[in-house]
Amino acid sequence: MEISGAFKNAGKNLKRTGKQIRKNYAAYLFLLPKLILFTLFIAIPVVWAFVLSFQEYRITESNIFAGLDNYKQVLESEAFREALLNTTIYTVVTVPFNVITALIAASLIHSLGRFAQNFFRAAFYLPTVTSMVIIAMVWRWMYNYEFGLFNYVIGWFGMEPINWLGQTNSALMAIIIMQMLIPFGVGIILYLASMSSISESLYEAATIDGANAFQKWVRITIPMLTPSTVYLTLLSTIGSFQVFTQIILMTGGGPGYATETLVHLIYKTGFRDFEFGLAAAQSVVLFLIILVISVFQYRVLNRRN
Amino acid sequence: MKKRFSIQKTITYLLLSVAAVISLLPLYWVFSTSLQLKSYQDEDLERPTSYVNANPPKMFPVGITEYFEHWGKARDAEKIGDSEQEAYHRQVMDNIVTDMFSGFRQLFQQNSMGLWFFNSLYIGIVVTLGILLFDSMAGYVLAKKRFPGRNFIFWLIISTMMIPSQVTLVPMFIMVRDLGLMDTHWALILPDLSMVFGVFLMRQFMFSIPDELIEAAKIDGASEWKTFWKIVLPLARPGLAALGIFTFMNVWNSFLWPIIVLNNAKLYTLPVGLKTLQDANLADFKLLMSGAAIAAIPMIIVFLLFQRHFVKGLTLGGVKE
Numbered sequence: 006m007e008i009s010g011a012f013k014n015a016g017k018n019l020k021r022t023g024k025q026i027r028k029n030y031a032a033y034l035f036l037l038p039k040l041i042l043f044t045l046f047i048a049i050p051v052v053w054a055f056v057l058s059f060q061e062y063r064i065t066e067s068n069i070f071a072g073l074d075n076y077k078q079v080l081e082s083e084a085f086r087e088a089l090l091n092t093t094i095y096t097v098v099t100v101p102f103n104v105i106t107a108l109i110a111a112s113l114i115h116s117l118g119r120f121a122q123n124f125f126r127a128a129f130y131l132p133t134v135t136s137m138v139i140i141a142m143v144w145r146w147m148y149n150y151e152f153g154l155f156n157y158v159i160g161w162f163g164m165e166p167i168n169w170l171g172q173t174n175s176a177l178m179a180i181i182i183m184q185m186l187i188p189f190g191v192g193i194i195l196y197l198a199s200m201s202s203i204s205e206s207l208y209e210a211a212t213i214d215g216a217n218a219f220q221k222w223v224r225i226t227i228p229m230l231t232p233s234t235v236y237l238t239l240l241s242t243i244g245s246f247q248v249f250t251q252i253i254l255m256t257g258g259g260p261g262y263a264t265e266t267l268v269h270l271i272y273k274t275g276f277r278d279f280e281f282g283l284a285a286a287q288s289v290v291l292f293l294i295i296l297v298i299s300v301f302q303y304r305v306l307n308r309r310n
Numbered sequence: 311m312k313k314r315f316s317i318q319k320t321i322t323y324l325l326l327s328v329a330a331v332i333s334l335l336p337l338y339w340v341f342s343t344s345l346q347l348k349s350y351q352d353e354d355l356e357r358p359t360s361y362v363n364a365n366p367p368k369m370f371p372v373g374i375t376e377y378f379e380h381w382g383k384a385r386d387a388e389k390i391g392d393s394e395q396e397a398y399h400r401q402v403m404d405n406i407v408t409d410m411f412s413g414f415r416q417l418f419q420q421n422s423m424g425l426w427f428f429n430s431l432y433i434g435i436v437v438t439l440g441i442l443l444f445d446s447m448a449g450y451v452l453a454k455k456r457f458p459g460r461n462f463i464f465w466l467i468i469s470t471m472m473i474p475s476q477v478t479l480v481p482m483f484i485m486v487r488d489l490g491l492m493d494t495h496w497a498l499i500l501p502d503l504s505m506v507f508g509v510f511l512m513r514q515f516m517f518s519i520p521d522e523l524i525e526a527a528k529i530d531g532a533s534e535w536k537t538f539w540k541i542v543l544p545l546a547r548p549g550l551a552a553l554g555i556f557t558f559m560n561v562w563n564s565f566l567w568p569i570i571v572l573n574n575a576k577l578y579t580l581p582v583g584l585k586t587l588q589d590a591n592l593a594d595f596k597l598l599m600s601g602a603a604i605a606a607i608p609m610i611i612v613f614l615l616f617q618r619h620f621v622k623g624l625t626l627g628g629v630k631e
Binding site: 022026029031032033035038042046048049051053054110116117126127128129130131132134137139144145146147149152153154157160186187188191194195198243246247249250253268271275276281284288291295299 | 330333334366367450452458480481501566595602605614620621624
């Protein structure tokens with residue numbers, strides 16, 4: 006009795022769902038083009054990447070099950086360890102610096118008049134709309150040993166010229182300095198937008214209590230901007246772990262492994278050596294690293310409130 | 311009190327101005343180097359062989375000041391009727407202009423810069439139009455319609471936004487190769503059209519469109535498509551503008567995937583062309599910066615024209631939940 010009742014119910018539900026689907030066929034048609042593209046070029050490749058990472062897959066031989074061999078090889082290789090270390094150093098230095106300077110810049114801009122706000126916002130966002138290819142090319146020129154702008158500028162302070170990109174001990178530093186000096190345009194714009202939505206009454210109350218501008222900034226502005234800070238930190242950490250364009254155009258990962266990064270290594274493994282299985286395993290590891298860091302950051306940064 | 315305020319303001323302006331100079335200096339350096347005199351020789355003066363490779367670096371394109379110097383001298387010669395001197399200075403002026411723009415000329419004559427520019431432009435436009443249409447269709451029904459599987463589809467799409475795009479590089483390469491799309495523009499356009507950020511953005515935007523308008527259209531007997539095309543899309547224009555600009559920017563600047571699938575120099579987009587240009591002319595910085603300048607100008611213009619849409623797109627896209 007019970008079983009047949011359950012069947013009857015299930016049948017009814019199914020029928021109702023079927024009716025709903027037929028009634029809303031237009032909605033599915035609207036979704037169809039995007040869903041097809043999404044399935045073909047995102048969903049299938051993502052699943053396939055995981056499958057590939059367990060296979061030995063090269064140009065000539067393919068589909069050989071390899072178990073965890075690829076992962077073992079990834080974790081044991083010196084190149085991967087160097088790439089992971091470099092990418093981590095790069096991220097740990099540049100992300101906090103860029104988020105904090107964006108916060109300071111936005112706070113300064115916010116206190117200005119409308120025209121000045123627009124001007125500085127544009128000045129800081131312009132490098133972000135310019136392709137990283139262009140930025141990397143001009144920085145390579147500015148880091149030039151003989152005629153570069155950088156060595157000229159440090160000459161003012163009595164320093165000897167440095168072969169920025171050509172030496173093991175300065176190449177990664179050069180890439181990091183470059184990232185620090187490119188303003189975090191997205192951050193500045195998002196901070197500015199969030200700042201204008203902080204209620205004026207909070208500041209008025211603080212003024213009555215005798216708080217000065219700096220106290221208000223620390224006690225009101227920064228806490229109220231926490232959601233933006235969390236978002237921007239996540240966003241730029243994820244972006245930072247994917248650093249590639251500067252590397253291939255400025256150093257090629259060298260000298261040695263001095264500026265090797267995770268994505269550049271994936272590129273080399275996959276499309277210079279055509280070790281598809283290995284490259285897939287490297288990219289899965291990259292994904293897992295980014296996932297773990299994102300969850301961790303989200304938890305830590307959100308704990309305060 | 312008043313005085314302290316103005317000191318604060320001065321310091322603010324000073325700090326921001328220094329930062330703005332640092333921010334814009336690389337772009338300035340692209341344009342300055344691209345116009346710098348390179349091989350031009352003038353018998354009158356002692357010159358280095360190249361102002362591009364000068365130590366200390368020339369902060370301003372030398373040709374511009376020299377051009378006006380000779381222009382003045384030519385005018386003076388004209389006044390006193392010295393036609394020989396005048397012709398000489400006019401000739402120098404021509405030489406200066408030729409030398410200043412020699413990088414650009416070389417790019418268009420010896421490399422396929424014009425073709426690369428065109429490729430980038432048309433791929434950017436095709437992808438942008440496709441994304442605007444498909445993503446607003448998807449965003450519209452995900453925001454405004456109730457149907458079985460709606461939440462599942464939305465979360466499925468959104469969850470892949472967390473996955474770094476490099477994960478799909480290898481499978482996509484194998485797929486594109488097996489489909490015979492290697493070295494075609496389809497290999498760029500199709501994956502670009504599948505980007506999902508716009509679905510999320512348009513769905514957010516569609517929530518702000520009042521249901522009553524959609525209901526009213528339905529009561530008037532408009533078909534689903536007509537309602538979407540005539541009522542919803544016009545109302546979504548600000549969202550479309552923001553999405554369109556970001557899509558075009560992403561496609562115009564995209565680099566990693568194009569360098570993997572394009573081998574034929576005729577099919578290159580600008581970033582790929584610039585990379586091969588650098589690989590072939592590692593130390594010719596005037597040439598490299600000329601190429602960089604050409605690639606930079608369109609985005610700078612788009613940005614200056616549509617600044618507020620950039621701001622809108624960024625604030626819409628920022629998750630604030």
